[in-house]
Amino acid sequence: CVNTIDDNCNNIVDEGCGNGAFHIKLMIEGLYQGGGFMISPLFDNGMNPDPNSSDSVYVELRAAINPYSLVHSHQVILYRNGFSSVPYYPSVGTYYIVVKHRNGIETWSKNPVAFNGPSVFYDFSKP
Numbered sequence: 001c002v003n004t005i006d007d008n009c010n011n012i013v014d015e016g017c018g019n020g021a022f023h024i025k026l027m028i029e030g031l032y033q034g035g036g037f038m039i040s041p042l043f044d045n046g047m048n049p050d051p052n053s054s055d056s057v058y059v060e061l062r063a064a065i066n067p068y069s070l071v072h073s074h075q076v077i078l079y080r081n082g083f084s085s086v087p088y089y090p091s092v093g094t095y096y097i098v099v100k101h102r103n104g105i106e107t108w109s110k111n112p113v114a115f116n117g118p119s120v121f122y123d124f125s126k127p
Contacts, residue, residue: 022086022115026078026124028055028101037080052079059086060098064112071095082125092116099124 031038031054042048042055055078061071076084094112113122 021119022089023121024059024084024086024097024099024124025082026099027082028104030103031055038082040080048077053077054080058100061090061095062098064094064096068096090115097122
């Protein structure tokens, strides 16, 4: 735990650490190059030392009931395979996950997501 390695090869790094781990997967239109990977403009332009860094996105958690108040927002690095780890795990409850990208449409999870276990993984790339 907390070694930044995917020890069990499930594409989620350090799940279950501390209060929990929160991970997302998404592909950004315009960066997708096929085969489940995006190009890496952050690395290519010298903006991030990790050759797997593709882009950054803002991830928000919003309350599950109207008016869907903002609970937390964090900018994270999105890797070439579409995965990202959010360094925040909220109190037990259900929240909408919102992703914002400077060149994309704000996207919300289809339904509120339950944060009540050791890890949460939400895949925006699945229909």
